[in-house]
Amino acid sequence: MTAPCPHVPQDLQSQRKPWPADGCAECIAAGHRDWVHLRFCQSCGQVGCCNDSPGKHATSHAHQSEHPLVRSYEPDENWWYCYVDEIVFQVDDAPAAPSHN
Ligand SMILES: [Zn+2]
Ligand SMILES: [Zn+2]
Ligand SMILES: [Zn+2]
Structure with missing residues (x-):
């Protein structure tokens, strides 16, 4: 795998x-x-809400904790985002994505 x-x-x-x-x-x-x-x-496993949500907690967590990588926690979404590099990408051989219902 070539890391994005x-x-x-x-x-x-x-x-x-x-x-x-x-x-x-x-x-x-x-x-x-x-x-x-x-x-x-992807650093500590904390679930946070997106930038369309009032809290924007995923972004604030990433900045405060300096945890660069998140994955979508939505059903049928398989993208990753790096807050440092500001890129969205997919990882083909990643474990199956978890999602809430
Ligand atoms: Zn974290
Ligand atoms: Zn939140
Ligand atoms: Zn990165």
Whole structure:
């Protein structure tokens, strides 16, 4: 595999994370569930809401934690995004994408 950017781990199978929540962790902690779409941090596994959501927690998490990679957490979406390189890409041999229902 040719990595789309330096932040993609070499061994993706070892990067499988437990799925901690079926929604944005920070929205749930704040007592609401008003996200639009969800993103899934590939560094620590935290689920956060997208930039169309009021909280924009996926982006704030990436910046605060310096975790560069997220994956879509949506059914039937298989893209990744790197906040450092600002590129969207797909990883053919990545483990099957998790998604909430
Ligand atoms: Zn990158
Ligand atoms: Zn949120
Ligand atoms: Zn993270």
